[in-house]
Amino acid sequence: MKKLVLTLAALGLAATAAQAQGTYPTRPITMIVPFAAGGPTDVIARIVSDNMSRTLGQQIVIENVAGAGGTTGITRAAQSQPDGYTIMMGHMGTHGAAPALYPNLKYDPAKDFAPIGLAAGTPIVIVAKKDFPATDLKSFLAYLQANGDKVNMAHAGVGSVSHSTGIFFNSVVKAKPTMVAYRGTGPALNDLMGNTVDYMTDQIVNVAPQIQGGNIKAFAIATAERSPALPNVPTTKEAGLESYEVSAWNAVFAPKGTPPEIVAKLNDALVKSLNDENTKKRLLDLGGVIPPAAEQTPAALQKLVESEVARWTPVLKAAGATAE
Ligand code: ASP
DSSP, rough: OOOHHHHHHHHHHHHHHHHHHHHOOEEEEEEEEEEOSSSSSHHHHHHHHHHHHHTTSSSSSEEOOOOGGGGGHHHHHHOOSSSSSSSEEEIIIIIIIIIHHHHOOSSOOTTTTOOOOOEEEEEEEEEETTTOOSSSHHHHHHHHHGGGGGGEEEESSSSSSHHHHHHHHHHHHOOOOOOOOOSSSSHHHHHHHHTTOOOOEHHHHHHHHHHHSSSSSEEEEOOOOOOSTTTOOOOOTTOOTOOOOOOOEEEEEEETOOOOHHHHHHHHHHHHHTTSHHHHHHHHHHHHHOGGGGGSSSHHHHHHHHHHHHHHHHHHHHTTTOOO
């Protein structure tokens, strides 16, 4: 009798869980953005989630939880209930570079998440304040090498995209700027426009509008090809710095243990969003790269995370980067 009751209870629980997944989502979903509002991760999250919300029939509410190069927000998201109601927008920093820089990182990018899918590729652009006394990459590098620690470089915290690609840049060109941390490259860009910091390496979606508007200078884009959004900005190879080729990405993750049916629903909504003309246009106008269909799957994202951790760990160690 006891066994029967237990079995019935177990069946009841299973039925409730199945029902919950069948009707998911029944309430708004929180997407944690681990940086300040207005920066690239935030912008990509807002663009992509807009159409996802329509597919899911529930609002996706963006919550900015900034700090420690994005690892504060991602730690919080990783530790939340794996019920599909808390997801996050991670990136090459939080899920690629961070393990090399935080010996006590509270999550393993390859083990503690249910990947949903890649949201956008984001080439890296080398930008400086408008008044920077250099006209092209060559004169910029000469200035950096001659003026050493008089120059400031902005970044979004240790392990962020701008920090890791910046550390890599500085090691390649032998620059030793003073590093200035922000809670995201949205606020960093404001200071760049205000001429209070000198330069940064950041994701194209953040800087493209200000480059187009002539409010900051762009010396090069670190990809093999120029971006259609910035046709006048030379590639690093064209500008004479072939050894600096680097690109970043943003992607949606859920906490590990999120039921596969929910992961599938979220991935379906993400894929629909990336195929929506309006979403595409908004991302492309900012220089974002829409991932090809084969790269929009959870399995492809899992592989990308593993290869990025493997790629960045030796690069950052060789550059002598630490969490300090
Ligand atoms: N692009 C930033 C980074 O450097 C973060 C942000 O999205 O604000 O990681």
